[in-house]
Amino acid sequence: MSYIKVKELSKSYSNIQALKGLSMEIPAGTLFGILGPNGAGKSTLIKILATLIEPDSGEISINNINLITNSRQIRELIGYVAQDVALDKILTGRELLDFQSDLYHIKKNNKIERIETLINQLDMNDWIDRKCGTYSGGMKRRIDLASGLLHLPKVLILDEPTVGLDIESRNIIWQLLKDLRNDGMTVLLSSHYLDEIDKLADRLIIIDHGRVIAQGTPAQLKNKLGGDRITLKVREFSNQAESEKICEILSSIDGISQIIINKAQGYSINFVADKEKDLLSKLKVELAFSKFEIFSLTQSQPSLDDVYLQATGKTLLDAEISMAGKRDLKKESKQSMR
Amino acid sequence: MELKKYNLFFLYQETYALTKRLFIQLKRRPSTLLAGILQPIIWLFLFGALFSKAPEGFLPGVDSYGNFLGAGLIVFTAFSGALNSGLPLMFDREFGFLNRLLVAPLTSRLSIVLSAFFYITILSFVQSIVIMIVSYVLGYGWPNLYGLGIVFTTLILLVLFVTSISLCLAFILPGHIELIALIFVINLPLLFASTALAPISFMPNWLGWLASLNPLTFAIEPIRTAYTQTIDLELVALYAPYGELTCKSCISILFYLTVLSLIIIRPLLNRKLN
Numbered sequence: 001m002s003y004i005k006v007k008e009l010s011k012s013y014s015n016i017q018a019l020k021g022l023s024m025e026i027p028a029g030t031l032f033g034i035l036g037p038n039g040a041g042k043s044t045l046i047k048i049l050a051t052l053i054e055p056d057s058g059e060i061s062i063n064n065i066n067l068i069t070n071s072r073q074i075r076e077l078i079g080y081v082a083q084d085v086a087l088d089k090i091l092t093g094r095e096l097l098d099f100q101s102d103l104y105h106i107k108k109n110n111k112i113e114r115i116e117t118l119i120n121q122l123d124m125n126d127w128i129d130r131k132c133g134t135y136s137g138g139m140k141r142r143i144d145l146a147s148g149l150l151h152l153p154k155v156l157i158l159d160e161p162t163v164g165l166d167i168e169s170r171n172i173i174w175q176l177l178k179d180l181r182n183d184g185m186t187v188l189l190s191s192h193y194l195d196e197i198d199k200l201a202d203r204l205i206i207i208d209h210g211r212v213i214a215q216g217t218p219a220q221l222k223n224k225l226g227g228d229r230i231t232l233k234v235r236e237f238s239n240q241a242e243s244e245k246i247c248e249i250l251s252s253i254d255g256i257s258q259i260i261i262n263k264a265q266g267y268s269i270n271f272v273a274d275k276e277k278d279l280l281s282k283l284k285v286e287l288a289f290s291k292f293e294i295f296s297l298t299q300s301q302p303s304l305d306d307v308y309l310q311a312t313g314k315t316l317l318d319a320e321i322s323m324a325g326k327r328d329l330k331k332e333s334k335q336s337m338r
Numbered sequence: 339m340e341l342k343k344y345n346l347f348f349l350y351q352e353t354y355a356l357t358k359r360l361f362i363q364l365k366r367r368p369s370t371l372l373a374g375i376l377q378p379i380i381w382l383f384l385f386g387a388l389f390s391k392a393p394e395g396f397l398p399g400v401d402s403y404g405n406f407l408g409a410g411l412i413v414f415t416a417f418s419g420a421l422n423s424g425l426p427l428m429f430d431r432e433f434g435f436l437n438r439l440l441v442a443p444l445t446s447r448l449s450i451v452l453s454a455f456f457y458i459t460i461l462s463f464v465q466s467i468v469i470m471i472v473s474y475v476l477g478y479g480w481p482n483l484y485g486l487g488i489v490f491t492t493l494i495l496l497v498l499f500v501t502s503i504s505l506c507l508a509f510i511l512p513g514h515i516e517l518i519a520l521i522f523v524i525n526l527p528l529l530f531a532s533t534a535l536a537p538i539s540f541m542p543n544w545l546g547w548l549a550s551l552n553p554l555t556f557a558i559e560p561i562r563t564a565y566t567q568t569i570d571l572e573l574v575a576l577y578a579p580y581g582e583l584t585c586k587s588c589i590s591i592l593f594y595l596t597v598l599s600l601i602i603i604r605p606l607l608n609r610k611l612n
Contacts, residue, residue: 050441075443086434090363102355103442105348147438 003028003186004049004155009058010210011044018044019055020210026188026203031181033201034190035304037319041210042190043083046159049188050080062155079148083159085140089133093124093143096132097150104151118146123172138169145173155186162196174200194304194316206308208319213311218304225302225310226257226272231265233295234287238267249286255279258310264318270309272302348445356439356453360426364461371461374419375468378411382472385535397537400562408473409562410534413554415469416462416493417528420500421521423458424508428517431508440611447611454505459497466493478565485564488571492564492589496557499596506603509610533558538577550578553595556588 002025011019018041026032036042047053048060051071060067067074088096094115101111119128122142127135132143141161148156158177162170177200181187191197197204198218206214206221214221234246243261246269250256255274262268273279280297287294300306308316364371382404389396389403400406427450430436439450466489474480481489511517529535531545532554538546549555559575563585571586583591 052437052440072443075441078441080441082434082437084434086438088359088363088435090366091359095362099355099359100438100442102351103439103444105351105443105445 001028002026003063004032004188005059005061006045006049007059009045009048009055009060011041011048011053011055018210019048019058021058022207022210022212024205024212024215026186028186029181029184030202031177031187031189031200033197033204034188034207035192035194035197035204035308035316036190036207037192037316040207040319042192042207043159044210045207046083046157046188046190050078050082050157051075052080076151077154079151079153079156081141081144081148081156081158081161083163085137085144087132087135087140087143090131092131093128093135093139094119096143097146100147101150106151114150114152115146118149121176122146136166137164138166141165141169141173145176149180153185155188156180157188159190160192161189162191162193192316192320198304204304206304206311208308208312214307221304221307222302225306227274228272229300229302229306230271230273231262231296231298231300232269232271232283233266233297234292235295236266240267243267243269245290246287246292249290249292250283253279253282253286256283260309260313262309262314262318264314264322270306273299345445349449352444352446352449353452353456356449357456360453360457363426364457370422371465374415374461374465377418378415378465378469379472382407382411382469382476386476386478402478404473404476404478405565406537406562407535408469408478409558409565410529410532412466412469412489412493412561413496413532413557414529414534415465416496417500417554417557418525419462419465420458420497421504421525423454423501424504424506424517425514427454427505428508428511428514432513447607450611451505451607455498455501458501459494462493462497463490481564482569484569485566488564488569488585488589489561492557492560492592495589495592495596496553499553499592499599502596502599502603506606509606528552528554533562533576538579543579546579550576550580553592556583556592556595559583559588560585560592 004024004026006022006024009019009022010017022041022045034042034045044053048055049062049067051067051074054068062074062077065073065077088099091099097115097118098111101115106114119125122145124139124142124146127139128143132140135143145158145161148158156177161173165173174196177187177189181202189197189200201218203217204215204221205212216224232246234242240261240263247259247261250259250269250271256279257272257274259269259271262270284294305316308319312319314322385407386402386404392403397403397406427436430439440447444450470480470489507517507520511520531548532552533549534554538549541549555576563569563571563573563575569585571589572584574582575585575588576583
């Protein structure tokens with residue numbers, strides 16, 4: 001039974017369409033990952049789920065409550081941890097949690113107990129009474145996470161919670177998210193870190209240009225790719241014609257499938273090789289016959305990056321790099337301001 | 339009924355928390371409070387000294403220029419504070435802290451606006467009382483209880499009026515630089531184009547018109563009346579080019595302006611906060 005339902009969600013900012021008819025269903029008590037490069041629409045989706053912005057069209061519900069028409073009711077169910085941690089630098093961490101508790105109408109007696117529990121759980125004892133302005137990135141994340149958990153929400157929504165964090169803070173947050181999921185909370189996590197989603201998520205969607213391009217469990221998605229993933233280069237920097245010729249050769253070999261030309265990586269060729277067959281020696285022979293030499297050949301277990309590559313023709317890193325030049329973060333920030 | 343009772347309590351809890359946050363900020367960064375008190379006191383000394391040798395009867399109805407100036411400075415202090423009230427909200431918008439408030443299940447987002455009103459009103463009262471005490475020490479008089487009632491009623495209306503405009507600007511303008519620039523542009527010209535520093539009879543005709551339409555004037559004149567020994571709301575307080583206005587009329591105009599500004603900003607606040 002799905003706890004969160006999103007159907008045909010669309011949202012645009014002036015001339016940029018951030019979400020294009022995105023649909024997904026999230027069962028209760030799962031740690032659900034939203035993976036995609038920067039600019040894919042993850043933050044827009046998260047902000048809509050957190051009731052911060054309204055979609056242009058589409059339906060969205062949490063626990064069968066319409067999010068668009070009953071946003072106040074939804075806010076009681078959700079905890080939100082934003083991508084950019086916004087703390088009041090003048091307040092101490094404890095004062096911030098106290099302030100936040102009042103906004104969530106937590107009773108005075110419960111408030112003190114709840115704040116203490118979170119301070120211990122997130123290991124914040126040493127610095128909780130210091131002003132937030134003195135906190136490191138990891139401390140800020142932890143206090144922000146504690147703020148989102150004060151009212152024991154049914155759903156915790158996190159937008160890129162471990163970006164730029166030290167390993168200690170990242171591990172604390174990862175462990176906490178797993179514990180929360182084990183306690184029955186539905187955790188929704190967006191990230192562009194493959195290992196984070198791979199290690200944490202029970203289920204995930206991969207978003208690209210505002211659309212879902214793959215969904216399932218990490219294992220399902222990787223298994224769909226079949227055998228080992230191979231990256232082949234015949235020269236350091238090849239070209240379109242040459243790579244197309246190699247694709248033809250590879251297509252003729254039985255047991256090789258899902259061949260993709262990765263232009264961003266010097267026209268390298270990615271493909272899946274059937275584990276059962278000894279294809280590499282055959283590949284060498286076929287290439288030599290067509291007067292090609294192997295410059296490099298790497299073999300790996302399928303990863304979520306391969307899933308993304310399979311669906312889009314480029315790796316997540318390449319997608320990030322290509323988006324980096326196109327995005328005007330200052331403009332986006334202004335547009336998302338109330 | 340039970341739900342309404344809880345809602346009221348929750349509204350109080352939210353507003354209290356939001357107001358408390360502003361006061362913690364003020365306590366840890368008191369420079370705004372101190373500057374807001376020091377500036378008018380310096381003005382009181384300087385302007386008082388500047389006109390100390392003015393001939394007797396130079397100003398109608400008052401003994402000295404300091405006596406005349408006090409009301410203007412009280413209003414100017416409250417006005418400046420209220421005009422700056424949008425700044426914390428603007429910073430919250432810019433740094434994303436407003437989102438923290440907006441994802442919380444607030445009973446009413448009116449609490450965000452109410453907290454700004456409470457904070458600025460209390461701050462203005464504190465600053466005004468300090469200025470009144472300094473004026474008294476300098477020998478410029480002290481209003482009686484009825485007069486104090488007039489002073490604080492007028493200040494509440496002015497603060498509500500200006501704060502609502504400032505909050506509105508904090509949502510309309512793109513950033514704090516623009517808001518601060520606008521505050522700079524508005525602040526002093528409005529002071530000089532009012533009866534804070536000189537009566538309308540001293541002004542050229544065009545400036546007299548401006549001053550008599552300036553909302554600050556409608557706050558200054560009742561407070562000036564409050565400092566006189568025989569307070570009568572029906573007595574003429576403002577000799578404007580378009581006619582004579584009593585103290586009661588000035589307060590009424592200020593009241594209607596406040597109501598009007600609240601009505602005008604309501605749709606914008608609803609759109610931005612809901």
